[in-house]
Amino acid sequence: MIPFNKPYLSGKELDYIQDAVLNQGKLSGNGKYTNLCQNFFNTRYGFKKSLLTTSCTDALEMAAILADIKEGDEVIMPSYTFVSTSNAFVLRGAKIVFADSRADHPGIDEDAIESLITAKTKAIVPVHYAGVACDMEKIMNLANKYNLLVIEDAAQALDNDFTFSDGTKKALGAIGHLAAFSFHETKNIISGEGGLLAINDERFSRRAEIIWEKGTNRSEFFRGEVDKYGWVDMGSSFLPSEMIAAFLWAQLENIDRIQERRIAIWNQYETQLKDWALKNDVMLPFIPENSTNNAHMFYLVCKDVEQRTNLIQRLKDNKVSAVFHYLSLHKSAFYQDKHDGRQLKQTDRYSECLVRLPLYFELSNEQVKMITEVIVNG
């Protein structure tokens, strides 16, 4: 069976964990490897501050606390996303206002946001689906106009850029006030479970560190900025152990090699499926001009659910695991009676028709060729 995903070990993961365990004398968080990773992110992507977390879910929960989301506040986000995007804000009492996706890709329809803004709106949470950039220029302009916060769910978007109309390029996750990344084993760069909160608005820097360290100013104490530390704010234990950070550091050292291979696989899929897709009314991933491609995912959007069911079955019969993705959150058991009843046509379409193909570092050219032949010759 060709699995949908296979975690890739780049080589030094176990060496660095061994170093963390045997040599550093520090297994809890915020040590050598945490610092190496955080500095890497700040330098490579231009984040003002980076804090490793135990998951992207945690990073989103931190962001919701930092954004001071309270009972009754409204937060706008796509319905076609993972539950963690919305749960983080639901936990703080927010009402989620779901927006539809674009017709040309599953990201939030930027032009549908403004009409959803009310006096209660506090934040917009764009999700860079498949790593593809939402139009951050439109979204930041709206945020400025209505004085809203932007929290990027960049779980899938590591190592991708957005280009503004004046030609300025910025890394995804470096544009919103806050951004959350995931290193779950299904993402491009992994640590099993793991995440990152990127802080781009310096107003949040000090408080972020405190929330991260259980509501204490422990980090300031260790830097010698205060002579004792104590409980100064609400918080939780959001930081991962050094063993997780050590694993992540080995991955980050190999990010260019990992990305190069994933992009090659992605391009091979596109080349071999282009003509078939056109003939069969199937949509391939669309990458707008203002986004780069980090090859997080290769998906197909079938013309209807029946075509998708048949395709998934045919691949399964040929020992290939292809999987569909999110079920519309506005129709979920938890949220359907809280949703305001608007139809979200594109969201439902992706929910019914999108299928993801295997994409991982060790997938060979021959395997990609076999998978595309099963699809094309079906």
Ligand SMILES: *Cc1c(COP(=O)(O)O)cnc(C)c1O
């Ligand atoms: C993977 C993912 C998450 C959750 O990440 P975890 O690290 O597993 O908590 C959140 N949002 C999106 C869009 C994701 O793809």
